[in-house]
Amino acid sequence: MDLAKIKKDFPILSKKDALIYLDSAATSLTPEPVLEAMDAYYRTYRANIHRGLYKEAERASNEYEEARVVVARFIGAQADEIIFTAGATGSSNMLMYALEHTDMFQEGDEVVTTIMEHSAVLIPLQAFAKRKKLNIRYIELGENFQLDYEQAEQVITSKTKLVALTLASNVLGTINDVTRVARRAHEVGALVIVDATAAVGHMPVDVTLLGADFLFFSGHKMCGPTGVGVLYGKKSELAKLTPSFLGGGIIEDVTRTDFVLGLKPWSFEAGTPNIAGVIGLKTTVEYLEKIGVEKIQTHCREILAYAQQELQKIEGSTLYSAEPAYNVGIVSFTLDTVHPHDMAEILGKNGVAVRAGHHCAVPLHTELNVPATTRASIYLYTTEEDIDALVSSIKKAKEIFNI
Ligand SMILES: Cc1ncc(COP(=O)(O)O)c(C=O)c1O
CATH class of the missing domain: 3.40.640.10 (Type I PLP-dependent aspartate aminotransferase-like (Major domain))
Incomplete structure (x- = not known):
């Protein structure tokens, strides 16, 4: 998959103040065609x-x-x-x-x-x-x-x-x-x-x-x-x-x-x-x-594996995310006692778009015993650099919360 070419297909990713977009499970971006x-x-x-x-x-x-x-x-x-x-x-x-x-x-x-x-x-x-x-x-x-x-x-x-x-x-x-x-x-x-x-x-x-x-x-x-x-x-x-x-x-x-x-x-x-x-x-x-759904799936799995690996390294993080082999490209997580909404707000201020909350799946969160999670979701235009930006933003949030 030619990732650079794919990114160019999405005009919103080329604008001056473009977000690091990790919220595709809420809604994905629209390509030029x-x-x-x-x-x-x-x-x-x-x-x-x-x-x-x-x-x-x-x-x-x-x-x-x-x-x-x-x-x-x-x-x-x-x-x-x-x-x-x-x-x-x-x-x-x-x-x-x-x-x-x-x-x-x-x-x-x-x-x-x-x-x-x-x-x-x-x-x-x-x-x-x-x-x-x-x-x-x-x-x-x-x-x-x-x-x-x-x-x-x-x-x-x-x-x-x-x-x-x-x-x-x-x-x-x-x-x-x-x-x-x-x-x-x-x-x-x-x-x-x-x-x-x-x-x-x-x-x-x-x-x-x-x-x-x-x-x-x-x-x-x-x-x-x-x-x-x-x-x-x-x-x-x-x-x-x-x-x-x-x-x-x-x-x-x-x-x-x-x-x-x-x-x-x-x-x-x-x-x-x-x-x-x-x-x-x-x-x-x-x-x-034209791109190939199998190729998109493979790409999302690779980026997800990287995201899981990097998020796991952050002290205090807990991941709620299935293994990449049977995952569409979603990683939900919590960080110590930080409320996911606070986390998402700080990430948003750093230009990283994620979603926080119960994601319209309340009984699941009750079962997981967490009121809310922060969710990063991956799609065909997501890169390892996007994940790096997420991780460095979370680290900044950790400093703000002094944890
Ligand atoms: C698994 C799943 N089902 C159903 C829906 C509802 O989709 P829509 O809001 O487009 O009707 C969503 C949206 O988040 C979803 O993720």
Whole structure:
């Protein structure tokens, strides 16, 4: 990977007061081709999709539908299994509402999730379980910041109707063995929902290999635009759902009293979508494919190994980060009694962008017995020099706190 060339693709990294950017797990940076693709839409062919009969409208519709093909290919799916949404949170809520309106769940059934889920999964799942009177059970943490797979086998039983789990933790970086959990879930006839938000664009993702019935992610965690995401639904499972958001663009026929919905997946995209965002997402996938996702993964592992090694050397540091071999490039840490927010503030003043807090994973932090952590996250443009800047900034913070 030509790192110098890649860095040049990201205009924000070339500005005079550019940050040392180690906050890609919050949101990643946008490369020039993606900016150009969105700019071109707004400047030269802005039109609504699937409506107009003039050339700009046709081009916008074509680009939008081409994005469905490109995104599907990227995750090993079919184009008609891809729904564009506002992001992972939008996908998760849409899915939970749609599942709630099926007859698949009865009072007392169980849903299984993991202790390392993001609120985007956990909160809609809890609300759904409350409304349907379902019991939530957890796959717990095992050794080395991995899931306890033996306990997972036990907790998924004939009562389990749904298993929702993250492919990669946004705190620990851990890449979970979704294939293994999905195999067990399918043995008992449970649906498998995968949160791939921290994984897509960071490692190869194939919905069939994973055994995902549904899978979702956000564009902005993979160098794409904000406000756009994807919900993948296996054709046979998507067929069982009806859309909860209704409106224009999804209707086959309407009378005074009733309506007939159009085809899936389009019927899940009522109203005018984020057209520029979807077009930007298509270019993002093409950009990542050109570099090679495997190469990006290898690079992130190398930088992560260096970061873990250097952070471990700092006296008083505790790392909450899975081994590089199964980590998407995230290292969360604490330093003695320094509050992570104070740490992040000092790092920020030194021009190093990290995130501090519970990272929308409160039960995980409770389990780790820390209220908050500081998180450094690595992506394709991260260099060893960025890690050196982080480490020297932490050392300065140590002096300030006199520890
Ligand atoms: C693992 C994981 N899932 C879901 C989300 C939610 O993504 P969004 O805020 O883009 O909807 C995030 C965002 O931090 C995440 O890291």
